[in-house]
Amino acid sequence: MRRKIVAGNWKMNTTLNDGLRLAGEVKEDAEKGLPEGVSLIVAPPFTHLTGIREILADSIGLSAQNCATDDSGAFTGEVSAKMIASTGAEYVIIGHSERRLFFRESDKELNKKVKIALANDLTPIFCCGENLHEREKGIYKEVVRNQIELGFTGLNEDDFRKIIIAYEPVWAIGTGKTATPEQAQDMHSFIRDLVKKLYNSDTASTTSILYGGSCKPSNAREIFENSDVDGGLIGGASLNADDFLAIARSF
Ligand code: PGA
Numbered sequence: 001m002r003r004k005i006v007a008g009n010w011k012m013n014t015t016l017n018d019g020l021r022l023a024g025e026v027k028e029d030a031e032k033g034l035p036e037g038v039s040l041i042v043a044p045p046f047t048h049l050t051g052i053r054e055i056l057a058d059s060i061g062l063s064a065q066n067c068a069t070d071d072s073g074a075f076t077g078e079v080s081a082k083m084i085a086s087t088g089a090e091y092v093i094i095g096h097s098e099r100r101l102f103f104r105e106s107d108k109e110l111n112k113k114v115k116i117a118l119a120n121d122l123t124p125i126f127c128c129g130e131n132l133h134e135r136e137k138g139i140y141k142e143v144v145r146n147q148i149e150l151g152f153t154g155l156n157e158d159d160f161r162k163i164i165i166a167y168e169p170v171w172a173i174g175t176g177k178t179a180t181p182e183q184a185q186d187m188h189s190f191i192r193d194l195v196k197k198l199y200n201s202d203t204a205s206t207t208s209i210l211y212g213g214s215c216k217p218s219n220a221r222e223i224f225e226n227s228d229v230d231g232g233l234i235g236g237a238s239l240n241a242d243d244f245l246a247i248a249r250s251f
Contacts, residue, residue, distance in 0.1 A: 002206045004224075005164065005231040006248040007041035007125060008238025009065060009093060009212075019048040023055045025241035030060060035251040038231070041125075042238070043093055046079050053088035063091030063125060066099055069112040071120075081113075081120040092117045093233075095127045095151060097170045107150035114151060118159050125164045125233065126151055127212070128191075132171035140169075141190055148194055157199050165209045166233040167191060172213025174235060181222045184211050188228035217243050220250035 014022060023042060030040055041061035044052055053062055068078035084092055094117060095110040105113075110126075117124045128147040130140035144167070152160060167187050172179050179187070188209045196204035211223050212233035223229055231251075237243040 001037075002230055003208045004035075004038045004251055005041060005208055005210060006038060006244070007043060007061075007063065007091075007093075007166075007210065007231070007233050008244050009043045009096070009233055009235050010045065010238060011065070011098070011235060012045060013239055014044065014048070016048055016051065019044050020051050020055060022239065022241060023048075023052040026244060027056055027060060029241050029245040030248075031057070034245075034248055038248055038251050040244075040248055041091055043091070043125075046084075049084065049087040049089050061091055062087075062089040063093060064089055064122075065093045065096065067092045067094070067113055067117055067122070069109055069116060071116065081117045081122050085120045085122055090121075090123060091125055091164075092122045093125045093127065093166075095147070097127060097129055097131075097168060097173060101170075107147060110151050111153050114155070114163070118155075118162060123162050123164060125166055125210070127166045127168050127233070129168040129170055129173075129213070135169065135171060140187070144187065144191065145194055148191065149198070152198070157203055160195075160199055161203055161206065163207065165191060165195075165207060166212050167209060168212035168233060170213075174214070176214050178214045178219050178223070179211070181226055184223050184229055185226035188226065192228050215247060217246035217250065220247040224250050 043063035064084040067081040071082045099105045130143040208230040210231045210233045215232040216237045
């Protein structure tokens with residue numbers, strides 16, 4: 001059985017106080033109950049990780065939004081997987097399209113990040129997805145295949161089994177445009193098939209593949225209903241506890 005996951009990517013939002021308050025609201029609302037088998041993860045900014053770990057119940061996962069390619073050293077401004085793990089966080093988002101685009105993170109670098117996250121017992125939430133140009137040119141499957149093959153180069157089956165994948169079409173992120181349920185299912189089944197080719201069908205069937213891109217309470221249900229969609233990576237709507245929990249309750 002694969003896990004159903006709703007993860008909130010807060011991006012560069014909330015002051016520490018606002019973040020602690022939001023985490024408290026998420027925890028309180030989650031305690032009212034979630035559909036069976038659904039797990040929540042929140043990914044606040046680095047500065048909030050320690051404080052939020054103390055607020056969240058163990059049942060809610062904590063994630064960073066990025067990590068460095070090395071464990072320590074002269075890399076001013078970077079935060080390592082080892083440091084993230086020391087806060088009590090269990091996950092790290094790797095390869096978000098904003099990192100790929102604005103910070104020019106290469107597939108090679110992301111592959112290093114995946115490996116260093118795993119070495120520090122963090123579960124990577126690995127993002128992939130095509131931009132509008134690539135979608136319109138009809139090369140979106142090739143783009144995503146490349147991102148996955150390069151991002152996971154050198155990972156054995158045991159390591160790969162710890163990975164969570166998030167398919168996030170760039171044209172749907174923060175734009176209010178969501179992929180149609182058919183587009184999401186088509187890409188998710190393509191990704192699962194690829195995992196099957198790279199590893200095997202058992203691994204493919206246990207890999208959680210989340211959808212991300214303008215997911216909100218009004219459209220989550222029709223997206224989550226698809227057989228290969230195992231949840232969502234939620235940006236904007238995760239900044240409101242009611243909306244975030246409503247999305248989690250769409251299962
Ligand atoms: P969005 O962001 O929900 O605001 O579109 C999703 C993401 O970037 O993870």
